[in-house]
Amino acid sequence: MKISRNLLVLSLLVCFCFTGTSLFAQEKYPSVNGYKGIWFTLGQKSEFGDKYSGGLGTYTAKHIPLAIYSPEVNRTFFVYGGTRSEDEKYLLCMIGEFDHNTGMVSKPVIVYDKLGVDDPHDNPSLAIDEQGYIWVFVSGRGRKRMGFKYKSTLPYSTDSFEQISEEEMTYPQPKYIAGKGFLNLFTKYTGVRQLYFETSRDGDNWTKDKQLVGIKRPEDKNSGHYQISGKHGEKIVFFCNWHPNGNVDLRTNLYYFQTEDFGKTWTDIQGNVVSLPVTDIASSGLVKEYFSQKRNVYLKDVNFDSSGNPIALYVEGQGHQPGPKYGPRNWHVVHWDGKEWQDHIITQSDQNYDMGSLWIGGDNWMVIGPTNDSPQIYGAGGEVEMWKSADKGKTWSKTKKLTKGSKRNHNYIRRVEKGTDPFLYFWADGDPNDFSKSQMYFGDSKGKVWQLPYEMKADQVKPKRLRSGIFSRWF
Numbered sequence: 488m489k490i491s492r493n494l495l496v497l498s499l500l501v502c503f504c505f506t507g508t509s510l511f512a513q514e515k516y517p518s519v520n521g522y523k524g525i526w527f528t529l530g531q532k533s534e535f536g537d538k539y540s541g542g543l544g545t546y547t548a549k550h551i552p553l554a555i556y557s558p559e560v561n562r563t564f565f566v567y568g569g570t571r572s573e574d575e576k577y578l579l580c581m582i583g584e585f586d587h588n589t590g591m592v593s594k595p596v597i598v599y600d601k602l603g604v605d606d607p608h609d610n611p612s613l614a615i616d617e618q619g620y621i622w623v624f625v626s627g628r629g630r631k632r633m634g635f636k637y638k639s640t641l642p643y644s645t646d647s648f649e650q651i652s653e654e655e656m657t658y659p660q661p662k663y664i665a666g667k668g669f670l671n672l673f674t675k676y677t678g679v680r681q682l683y684f685e686t687s688r689d690g691d692n693w694t695k696d697k698q699l700v701g702i703k704r705p706e707d708k709n710s711g712h713y714q715i716s717g718k719h720g721e722k723i724v725f726f727c728n729w730h731p732n733g734n735v736d737l738r739t740n741l742y743y744f745q746t747e748d749f750g751k752t753w754t755d756i757q758g759n760v761v762s763l764p765v766t767d768i769a770s771s772g773l774v775k776e777y778f779s780q781k782r783n784v785y786l787k788d789v790n791f792d793s794s795g796n797p798i799a800l801y802v803e804g805q806g807h808q809p810g811p812k813y814g815p816r817n818w819h820v821v822h823w824d825g826k827e828w829q830d831h832i833i834t835q836s837d838q839n840y841d842m843g844s845l846w847i848g849g850d851n852w853m854v855i856g857p858t859n860d861s862p863q864i865y866g867a868g869g870e871v872e873m874w875k876s877a878d879k880g881k882t883w884s885k886t887k888k889l890t891k892g893s894k895r896n897h898n899y900i901r902r903v904e905k906g907t908d909p910f911l912y913f914w915a916d917g918d919p920n921d922f923s924k925s926q927m928y929f930g931d932s933k934g935k936v937w938q939l940p941y942e943m944k945a946d947q948v949k950p951k952r953l954r955s956g957i958f959s960r961w962f
Contacts, residue, residue: 516647518594518946522939524915524925525568525578525607535810535865539840542868542917542925543607544568545899548787548842549658549674549713550612550626554903554913557615560643561587563903563910564621568610569595573924577603580611580625582645583939585910585929591947592939596645598623598637614661614669619643622669622690624659629676634659638690651691660725662718667749670723672699672716679733680711681764682725686750698764699744699753702729709733710766715799717789722747726799728784729768736807738783741774741821743797756797756823774821774828783807785816787856788845788902796823798880800845800854802836809838809865818858820845820880833874833883834858840867844902844912846932852876855889855900855912855930866919868898873934887934895923908932913939928953 524544531538544567545553554565562584569581578601585592601609609632614622619642627634634656637648657680660672668688675683675696682699701710711730716723724745728738744761746753754760755771765772777784788800799821806813815835822829836858843856852875859870871889876882890897895916902912913929927939929950937950 516596516598518596519569519571519579519581520594520944521942522583522592522595522927523570523573523941524917524927525570525605525610526576526917526922526925527605527607528922533808533810535808536920537866538807538809539838539867539919541863541866541896541898541919542915542923543899544610544915544925544927545901545913546607546610547658548715548785548899549660550610551660551716552613552904553610553901554906554910555613555615556903556905556907556910557619557643558905558907559619562643563587563907564613564615564645565903565910565913566598566611566613566623567913567915567927568607576605576922577601578605578607578609580609580623582611582613582621582623584645586947587907587910589947589949590909591949593645593947594943598648599625599635601632604632608657612659612661614663616663616669616690617665620690621645622661622663623648624656624661624671626657626659627655628657630655634673636690652693658713660714660716662716662723664718664721664749667721670746670750672714672723672725674713677701679709680713680730680735682712682714682727684750697750700727700742700765702766702768702770704731704768707732711735711738713738713786715786715789717791717797719791719795719797721749722795723750724789724797726774726786726789726797726801728786729778731778736783738785739778740768740776741784741799741801742770742772743774743799743823744772745797756828775830777803781805783839785839787842790845790847792822792847792879793849794825796825798822798845798847800843802839802841804839807839809867811865816841818843818854818856820852820854822880829880831880831882833876833880834885836860836869837865838867838869840898841869842899844900846902850877850879852880853932854883855934857897857900858885859888859891862893863896863919866896868896868916868919871897871900871914889930889934889936894918895925897928909935909937
């Protein structure tokens with residue numbers, strides 16, 4: 488009788504352990520019932536509101552890329568910073584997928600729970616290797632919060648992931664080149680924000696971090712930079728600005744560097760090799776000098792012309808605080824035409840942190856961004872508009888309003904790598920002045936927009952097409 492009881496207890500324990508393990512596996516990478524973006528305020532307020540705040544699910548411009556189209560399975564995979572409910576502020580690093588065959592999205596999956604952190608600086612970025620494994624690079628914040636690399640357990644699947652590393656890594660910008668592996672550009676807070684890179688053939692074993700840029704004048708104690716990057720074939724490029732003595736609110740100047748041999752050597756645009764780390768303010772990588780003009784530079788997107796020449800989208804203006812004191816901010820494209828840098832203004836908006844993306848098709852270029860300042864004037868973001876150029880960026884015209892009559896500002900319109908209609912770009916909305924819900928959207932090359940479902944009762948749902956005509960309403 489005693490033996491029978493012991494066997495019964497043992498059986499129950501074994502059953503519990505297996506059940507517990509199964510439940511834990513399900514809870515480790517659970518799905519969420521809908522696409523809810525993170526809302527955040529930096530808390531640096533002045534007369535005309537916060538330096539930046541609002542719906543920042545697709546923040547920052549320095550997390551690159553957030554979305555990749557995979558022709559092998561005809562799906563777009565995308566990562567963002569989300570929450571479970573409208574009244575939550577803490578960050579979940581999420582991944583979703585859009586099926587171009589069915590026109591449906593799957594429930595988003597939590598890759599990493601930030602455990603109470605409310606800061607979208609910790610948002611993830613994305614890579615897909617040649618075997619189809621999906622890699623999620625979760626940003627940290629200096630050494631206060633570490634970064635992580637995750638790999639899907641199956642190719643082209645978002646069901647579950649395994650953690651590959653825990654390390655100091657902020658603003659990850661992974662680039663994957665078939666046959667070579669990963670080159671990851673990122674930031675370390677080593678004095679104050681300095682640029683680094685690392686490489687890996689398989690994603691499991693990585694080289695030591697190598698510093699790229701740390702510009703300092705003789706009188707400076709610190710350096711500082713932000714970068715945006717892109718890949719064209721086997722060429723990996725980045726543009727960066729400079730923070731005098733590490734002061735992020737004085738960010739200025741525009742620099743460019745590239746590698747065509749997987750990080751063995753780095754050069755300026757003309758192929759002159761630069762020594763690492765770059766420390767000279769007058770480096771040959773200087774594209775445009777703004778420091779003497781006391782103008783700030785905010786980097787947005789990188790793309791390429793048909794010859795593989797780099798193009799950058801950026802915003803510049805006076806001062807870091809929002810409001811009319813420093814006037815409107817200028818949206819620029821800067822382009823290497825094969826001989827020299829060409830720089831042209833597209834339009835103006837009212838906030839340094841208005842962020843959009845750039846598309847290139849021969850002579851025809853397109854920018855989509857929140858260039859209309861309403862509804863929350865002087866807050867980050869606004870109404871989304873489409874701008875086009877038929878002469879390689881020299882002149883621009885507004886061709887479409889993608890949103891109008893909105894209750895909340897839209898911001899951080901992010902281009903999908905290898906993007907294909909209808910999921911060519913995506914973004915989130917939010918009220919920059921007050922805590923609000925944050926809905927998410929995606930759009931196509933013609934400016935048609937769909938809302939990602941905020942609530943999902945089924946595992947897959949077809950997003951609702953939103954129309955900005957007289958008979959529709961933006962929520």
